Each structure stands twice: as structure tokens, then as C-alpha cells.
Amino acid sequence: MQTEKEDEDDASCEEYVARSDFTGSGTDQLSFSRGDRLLVHAKPSSEWWWAELQGVIGYVPAGYLSQDAAGEEEEDPSIEDPWQDEEYFGNYGTLRLHLEMLSDKSRTEAYRQVILRNSASLSSKRVMDLGCGTGIISLFCAQLARPSMVYAVEASSMAEYTRQLVKQNGCDEVVTVLQGRAEEIELPEQVDVLVSEWMGNCLLFEFMVESVLLARDRWLRDGGTMWPSSAALTLVPCQADSYYAEKMAFWERPYGLDFTPLQPLAQQEFFTKPKFSHIIDPCDCLAAPCDVISLDMYTLQVGDLEQMKGQFHFCVEKSAVFHGFTAWFTVCFKSLEAGGATVELNTGPNSGPTHWKQTLFMLDRPVSVCAGDSISGTIVLQRNPVWRRHMTVTLHWTIKGSTDNPDNAQAGTKSFPMWR
Numbered sequence: 001m002q003t004e005k006e007d008e009d010d011a012s013c014e015e016y017v018a019r020s021d022f023t024g025s026g027t028d029q030l031s032f033s034r035g036d037r038l039l040v041h042a043k044p045s046s047e048w049w050w051a052e053l054q055g056v057i058g059y060v061p062a063g064y065l066s067q068d069a070a071g072e073e074e075e076d077p078s079i080e081d082p083w084q085d086e087e088y089f090g091n092y093g094t095l096r097l098h099l100e101m102l103s104d105k106s107r108t109e110a111y112r113q114v115i116l117r118n119s120a121s122l123s124s125k126r127v128m129d130l131g132c133g134t135g136i137i138s139l140f141c142a143q144l145a146r147p148s149m150v151y152a153v154e155a156s157s158m159a160e161y162t163r164q165l166v167k168q169n170g171c172d173e174v175v176t177v178l179q180g181r182a183e184e185i186e187l188p189e190q191v192d193v194l195v196s197e198w199m200g201n202c203l204l205f206e207f208m209v210e211s212v213l214l215a216r217d218r219w220l221r222d223g224g225t226m227w228p229s230s231a232a233l234t235l236v237p238c239q240a241d242s243y244y245a246e247k248m249a250f251w252e253r254p255y256g257l258d259f260t261p262l263q264p265l266a267q268q269e270f271f272t273k274p275k276f277s278h279i280i281d282p283c284d285c286l287a288a289p290c291d292v293i294s295l296d297m298y299t300l301q302v303g304d305l306e307q308m309k310g311q312f313h314f315c316v317e318k319s320a321v322f323h324g325f326t327a328w329f330t331v332c333f334k335s336l337e338a339g340g341a342t343v344e345l346n347t348g349p350n351s352g353p354t355h356w357k358q359t360l361f362m363l364d365r366p367v368s369v370c371a372g373d374s375i376s377g378t379i380v381l382q383r384n385p386v387w388r389r390h391m392t393v394t395l396h397w398t399i400k401g402s403t404d405n406p407d408n409a410q411a412g413t414k415s416f417p418m419w420r
């Protein structure tokens with residue numbers, strides 16, 4: 001028999017259904033699986049609610065929950081595969097993306113340098129190459145070092161060709177190709193080194209990093225090495241005159257006509273999403289770039305990926321038009337030898353070009369800034385609760401003049417879906 005208080009409590013509780021798995025991080029977040037029915041006790045914020053599942057209480061991301069009207073589990077047919085694996089691995093079953101990655105000398109040479117500089121220490125080591133693609137990293141291991149075994153794991157149909165490449169290059173004694181998702185395959189043993197080239201645009205897009213963390217927890221021995229060992233997302237305020245002219249100013253006087261009524265459409269169409277494969281010229285940077293998010297691949301947890309937050313404070317170095325922010329990433333590979341040299345792969349404007357290039361986030365309206373002004377704020381990478389390879393990047397910024405009094409500060413915020 002429920003007491004009046006319990007009735008009252010239940011009355012204030014609402015039942016929700018989880019639309020996707022969620023792995024909580026920290027003690028106060030509640031983990032759950034898709035289809036779980038949670039009792040929401042309170043909604044302290046629009047993002048995080050206080051909920052209960054089988055007697056356990058904790059914070060849950062509100063975006064993961066839906067209140068299906070009829071009460072039975074209505075599966076949204078459009079969300080048949082939140083990881084879009086069919087399309088994702090389908091793409092990697094063709095050569096286009098592998099050719100792009102292999103043609104990227106900065107990227108591929110960086111991994112080759114890691115193997116070369118650690119070749120002595122790699123002797124008799126067991127290596128897992130997660131998402132090996134055509135197997136280039138595994139072939140470097142067999143060609144430049146003497147590991148005892150390399151498990152080259154590849155989920156797409158490319159794996160059968162990778163097996164041929166391994167045999168064609170006389171590496172089949174050392175390299176074993178396993179076709180399947182890293183989360184599902186079984187290795188005969190733990191490994192000493194987990195190497196993977198998992199970085200997506202803005203570092204995290206595609207969220208292949210989740211697969212790397214799950215494999216780390218399952219197959220990397222204690223004290224084993226993660227390659228990359230760390231990663232950092234870098235941000236800088238920038239001018240983007242040519243992009244702005246091409247997409248927005250163009251409508252001012254095409255062929256002597258006034259097409260400015262189309263500019264709101266242009267803003268919506270060209271500036272709502274980030275511009276992948278932007279190439280920023282170092283002189284477009286309005287301030288010294290700064291690392292806004294840093295990942296330690298030994299301690300990072302899957303739950304941490306739901307929301308990554310960073311802060312920035314830029315001192316504007318030259319008077320210019322502030323069109324937006326540009327982001328890129330750097331990964332580091334620590335040496336297998338204590339004190340050995342770290343190899344770095346930097347995808348920024350002062351390093352060799354890579355296939356990632358940089359990512360440009362255009363403001364809705366450019367702002368003129370002067371040397372000495374400050375641009376400070378936060379960046380939030382919010383993982384999409386349903387489409388698990390996607391995220392939204394939200395920037396909050398405040399521009400303060402060096403001379404103006406503080407209440408002349410200009411604040412702004414904008415969210416950029418990548419891509420849903």
C-alpha cells in the first residue's frame with residue numbers, strides 16, 4: 001500500500017524511455033541501455049535530469065530520453081542504426097577514403113616515424129592495430145620492427161584485401177588480419193601496444209575513439225602503450241575574408257544587381273554547419289591559438305565523450321574582421337622507452353598539410369576587433385544522443401575592448417551541428 005507521500009512522489013515522477021545507450025562518467029551519472037524505462041524525479045536543468053532506474057538514482061542526459069505517448073516501446077524506424085555502421089563501414093569498403101588517408105603524407109609518415117623510432121622496443125611485443133584499413137600501420141610494424149604479433153582489426157570488407165596485402169608483402173607470419181568490429185572480435189591474448197588512427201574532423205567526429213577506449217579496456221595489458229597517447233583540440237579566432245566574400249558578400253552586387261535579400265538564406269545554408277576542410281593561413285589567426293580540450297588516452301572514459309568542455313581567452317594581436325573560429329588537433333605518441341622522444345602529428349596551419357585540413361566555424365555576423373581586445377568564452381562538444389557518430393559544437397564568446405568600459409562587451413553564442 002503506498003503512503004500519501006509515495007503517491008505524491010510518484011505523481012511528480014514521469015516515466016521516460018531511453019532512446020540510446022548511455023555510459024555515465026563520475027559517480028553521480030546513471031548509466032542505462034536503449035529501451036530502459038526511467039523514472040524522472042526532477043529536471044534541475046534542460047540538459048541533465050535526476051532519474052531512477054531499478055532503484056538506482058543519478059543524473060541522466062535529457063536528450064537521450066523520450067516520452068512515447070502510447071507507453072509501449074515505439075521504435076523510431078528512422079533510428080534503425082544510431083552508429084550508421086552500414087553506411088560507415090560501407091564507405092571504408094571502397095578505396096576512396098583509404099587512398100585519401102594513404103596519400104596524406106604528414107599523417108602516414110607520422111605513424112611510420114613512431115614505428116621506426118620504437119623499432120627496437122617493439123621487438124617481441126604484441127600489437128593491436130584498431131581499424132587498420134589497408135593495414136599500412138601493421139605493415140610498417142612488420143617491415144621496420146620485430147613484434148611477436150600484430151592483430152590488424154578491420155570491420156569493413158577491405159579486410160579481405162588487407163589479408164592479401166599482408167601476404168603480398170611477406171608479413172603473414174607477423175600480421176594477423178581479423179575482420180570484425182573491435183568491440184566484438186576476440187583476440188587470443190592481451191596486447192602490449194594499441195595503435196589506431198581514429199581521429200576525425202574536430203578530433204572527435206565519427207567517434208571512432210569510443211571503439212579505441214573499449215578495446216583499451218578489454219585488450220590492452222596493464223602498463224601497455226596507447227598510440228596516440230594523448231590528443232588536443234586547438235582553437236583560434238580568425239578572419240576568413242575570402243570565404244565570407246565567396247558565400248556572403250557575393251550577393252551584394254552580382255552583375256550590378258542587388259541580391260542582398262538572399263543573404264539570410266546564404267547565412268543559413270553556408271554558415272550553420274562548420275566548414276570541414278578549411279585551410280587557414282597563419283596570418284588569418286587573430287590571436288595565439290590555444291588548446292581548449294586535452295585527452296589522456298590512458299584515463300579517458302567513454303562517458304567523458306558525451307560532453308567535452310573547454311575554455312579560452314584570446315588576446316587579439318591585430319585589428320581585423322573577426323569572422324569566426326578555426327579548430328584543428330594534435331596527437332602525441334609517447335616513446336616505448338622511458339625518456340624517449342615523443343612523435344607529434346599536428347594538423348594545424350604551421351605544420352604540413354593533412355587530409356583533415358582545419359575546421360571553420362563562421363559567426364552569423366563578422367565583428368571588427370582591434371589589437372588589445374580580448375575574446376574569451378567556452379566551447380562545448382555535445383555528443384548526439386541518438387546519432388552516435390555526430391555532435392554539436394557550441395561556442396560562447398565575449399569580446400571586450402582594451403579601452404572600452406566592460407559594459408560595452410559584445411557577447412555571442414552559436415551551435416554548429418556536425419552533422420545532425
Ligand SMILES: N=C(N)NC/C=C/[C@H]1O[C@@H](n2cnc3c(N)ncnc32)[C@H](O)[C@@H]1O
Nearest residue numbers: 092131133154155156181182197198199211
Ligand atoms: N577517421 C579516421 N581518421 N580514421 C577512420 C579509420 C577508419 C578505419 O577503421 C575502421 N574502423 C572504424 N571503426 C572500427 C571498429 N570499431 N572496428 C573495426 N574497424 C573499425 C574503418 O572501417 C576504416 O577502415
